[in-house]
Amino acid sequence: xxxxxxGRAGLAQARPRHGRTLQQARSEALKxxxxxxxxxxxxxxxxxxxxxxxxxxxxxxxxxxxxxxxxGFSTRIGGSSRTYAVDGPQGExxxxxxxxxxxxxxxxxxxxMAEAISGSAxxxxxxxxxxxxNLVVVVRRADAGxxxxxxxxxxMTADPGNLLGVxxxxxxxxxxxxxxxxxxxxxxAGWRGxxxxxxxxxxxxxRLEFGSRPEDLLAAIGPCIRLCCYPVGEEVLxxxxxxxxxxxxxxxxxxxxxxxxxxxxxxxxxxxxxGHGVEPHRLHLDLVEANRRQLLASGVPPRSIRVVGGCTSCxxxxxxxxxxxxxxxxxxxxxxxxxxxH
Ligand SMILES: [Zn+2]
Numbered sequence: 181x182x183x184x185x186x187g188r189a190g191l192a193q194a195r196p197r198h199g200r201t202l203q204q205a206r207s208e209a210l211k212x213x214x215x216x217x218x219x220x221x222x223x224x225x226x227x228x229x230x231x232x233x234x235x236x237x238x239x240x241x242x243x244x245x246x247x248x249x250x251x252g253f254s255t256r257i258g259g260s261s262r263t264y265a266v267d268g269p270q271g272e273x274x275x276x277x278x279x280x281x282x283x284x285x286x287x288x289x290x291x292x293m294a295e296a297i298s299g300s301a302x303x304x305x306x307x308x309x310x311x312x313x314n315l316v317v318v319v320r321r322a323d324a325g326x327x328x329x330x331x332x333x334x335x336m337t338a339d340p341g342n343l344l345g346v347x348x349x350x351x352x353x354x355x356x357x358x359x360x361x362x363x364x365x366x367x368x369a370g371w372r373g374x375x376x377x378x379x380x381x382x383x384x385x386x387r388l389e390f391g392s393r394p395e396d397l398l399a400a401i402g403p404c405i406r407l408c409c410y411p412v413g414e415e416v417l418x419x420x421x422x423x424x425x426x427x428x429x430x431x432x433x434x435x436x437x438x439x440x441x442x443x444x445x446x447x448x449x450x451x452x453x454x455g456h457g458v459e460p461h462r463l464h465l466d467l468v469e470a471n472r473r474q475l476l477a478s479g480v481p482p483r484s485i486r487v488v489g490g491c492t493s494c495x496x497x498x499x500x501x502x503x504x505x506x507x508x509x510x511x512x513x514x515x516x517x518x519x520x521x522h
């Protein structure tokens with residue numbers, strides 16, 4: 181399967197030669213084709229972390245100058261949820277109505293988040309039933325907080341006074357603001373939504389509904405699972421390959437780590453059977469880059485795109501991570517809104 185993909189991607193020359201294994205050849209070929217940095221230790225967190233009413237959240241550098249804009253990326257710090265807390269007396273800021281958590285606690289946490297960002301716990305937060313699609317909805321003031329929630333993965337509004345929220349625990353949140361027409365949007369982009377072009381579809385909808393011009397748009401990609409911690413199956417490469425000419429630039433093949441081997445290399449040196457000397461390699465996906473490419477494809481200027489926060493899986497004390505917690509975790513929320521005129 182991967183051989184077919186590599187072949188179609190023009191990597192047939194990466195087949196074994198001079199005694200290299202196929203895995204080595206694939207790895208080298210993919211590394212050569214990947215212009216961004218290989219995965220290594222997680223980079224320091226970017227953005228400024230703010231604390232208000234106990235809620236720790238990240239702000240996009242520079243966006244604080246836009247006086248009509250509300251926005252923020254939550255962390256797990258703050259709130260009163262105990263469900264996912266590993267230790268310590270502190271509650272946590274789970275913002276998703278997960279199966280395990282108490283809905284009343286989640287409602288209180290959402291009010292804290294609304295207060296931290298907008299100054300009022302009563303500011304409604306419009307949310308979605310996220311389904312990993314490319315569907316987006318336009319929210320009017322009166323819709324915020326309505327039940328049942330629309331099934332979609334993006335929402336946008338030109339109405340002041342409410343927040344739009346997408347929930348994540350590894351997937352990529354993307355916030356967009358049209359600084360000229362005063363329109364805001366939030367998108368939820370896991371790998372499936374990214375393959376479905378949720379961000380490109382969403383910006384297309386902003387142009388259609390509100391006449392937004394790409395050059396006026398600012399975008400922020402929030403905390404999510406990064407290349408370092410996101411091994412994926414070959415079906416994911418296949419899905420991207422069928423959709424994007426640049427698909428191969430979004431993947432890096434990384435040597436899987438083996439702690440026993442790292443500690444006792446001599447054993448493996450002596451006992452290695454012929455042809456079994458190479459560690460398995462795994463494909464890692466760069467969702468940040470994938471969504472940055474969609475913003476660029478939509479016409480958003482590179483200088484207007486910011487990446488905020490860090491890898492959710494590398495920072496389990498700060499972020500909820502689906503992978504790091506093996507599926508049992510809370511949700512963070514990325515919110516954006518238009519401040520009402522005084
Ligand atoms: Zn990581």
